[in-house]
Amino acid sequence: MNVMTTEPAREKNKISAKPGPYTIETVLSVKHYTDRLFHFRITRPAAFRFRSGEFIMIGLPKEDGKPLLRAYSVASPFWDEALDFYSIKVPDGPLTSRLQHIQEGDEILLGKKPVGTLVLDALKPGKRLYMVSTGTGIAPFASLIRDPETYEKFDEVILTHTCRELAELKYGEELVAATKEDELIGEMAREKLVHFTSVTRDDGPVKGRVTDMINSGELFDHLGVPAFDPAVDRVMICGSEGLLKDTRQICLERGFVEGSNAAPADFVVEKAFVATD
Ligand code: A2P
Numbered sequence: 001m002n003v004m005t006t007e008p009a010r011e012k013n014k015i016s017a018k019p020g021p022y023t024i025e026t027v028l029s030v031k032h033y034t035d036r037l038f039h040f041r042i043t044r045p046a047a048f049r050f051r052s053g054e055f056i057m058i059g060l061p062k063e064d065g066k067p068l069l070r071a072y073s074v075a076s077p078f079w080d081e082a083l084d085f086y087s088i089k090v091p092d093g094p095l096t097s098r099l100q101h102i103q104e105g106d107e108i109l110l111g112k113k114p115v116g117t118l119v120l121d122a123l124k125p126g127k128r129l130y131m132v133s134t135g136t137g138i139a140p141f142a143s144l145i146r147d148p149e150t151y152e153k154f155d156e157v158i159l160t161h162t163c164r165e166l167a168e169l170k171y172g173e174e175l176v177a178a179t180k181e182d183e184l185i186g187e188m189a190r191e192k193l194v195h196f197t198s199v200t201r202d203d204g205p206v207k208g209r210v211t212d213m214i215n216s217g218e219l220f221d222h223l224g225v226p227a228f229d230p231a232v233d234r235v236m237i238c239g240s241e242g243l244l245k246d247t248r249q250i251c252l253e254r255g256f257v258e259g260s261n262a263a264p265a266d267f268v269v270e271k272a273f274v275a276t277d
Pocket of ligand 1: 134135162163164199200201209210211212239240241242243244246
């Protein structure tokens with residue numbers, strides 16, 4: 001007789017939090033990409049509205065029951081029924097050291113007020129939209145490249161993603177491939193979306209920081225387009241502090257004006273949150 005031995009089911013982590021500026025949501029799936037990066041999907045409250053590219057507070061209760069929340073860009077489009085996030089794992093990070101262990105069925109805290117500047121409303125009309133990202137900074141663009149408005153407003157959408165290692169590009173590659181096959185926006189994405197990747201600490205097809213490739217012109221040669229021009233190009237930047245500082249400087253030197261929700265202009269900047277947590 002075969003005796004089936006099954007592992008005892010792991011208790012799901014349920015939250016008994018006091019009412020606050022957040023709701024309690026359930027983890028639907030988790031996917032680990034590398035030992036530093038993972039993606040997870042959670043339920044979306046019916047009343048939760050956001051603009052593609054915005055961020056929101058998410059987190060877990062601490063030992064004392066008080067919430068520990070951090071800002072995360074929503075990585076899914078506004079029309080999706082659930083919410084996606086893409087996170088770094090920091091071994092000693094107060095939140096991510098615990099968040100990286102979440103599993104399907106666990107509960108998580110979700111803030112109620114999405115905000116942010118990486119939104120289409122903060123840019124003036126243009127021809128070509130650049131989304132410049134490093135590491136988990138690709139998250140808000142995972143939302144924006146699946147928003148039909150992005151393709152309605154721009155003739156070309158160029159997503160650049162630079163990571164240390166090739167394995168860290170996988171999430172973006174899967175995302176772009178799925179976007180091009182998507183029923184709703186696949187056709188627009190196939191026509192207008194270009195994905196440019198590079199690595200800095202691995203041997204890859206393209207090696208180097210995106211900032212160096214903008215300055216040398218290599219990026220534009222690869223893409224077969226003219227160099228940055230504030231008359232027609234718009235730029236969104238999200239990633240490490242260094243990337244933001246250096247790309248912002250490049251944009252300013254080339255005559256781009258920084259935009260905001262209140263005053264739309266030529267480029268917008270937002271740091272990739274939890275980069276150090
Ligand atoms: P590098 O390996 O040369 O530091 P991180 O994983 O530390 O967030 O970095 C993600 C990517 O961002 C890496 O490829 C890193 O390159 C790159 N990067 C870091 N600082 C800058 C900067 N100032 N300008 C452009 N890219 C940067």
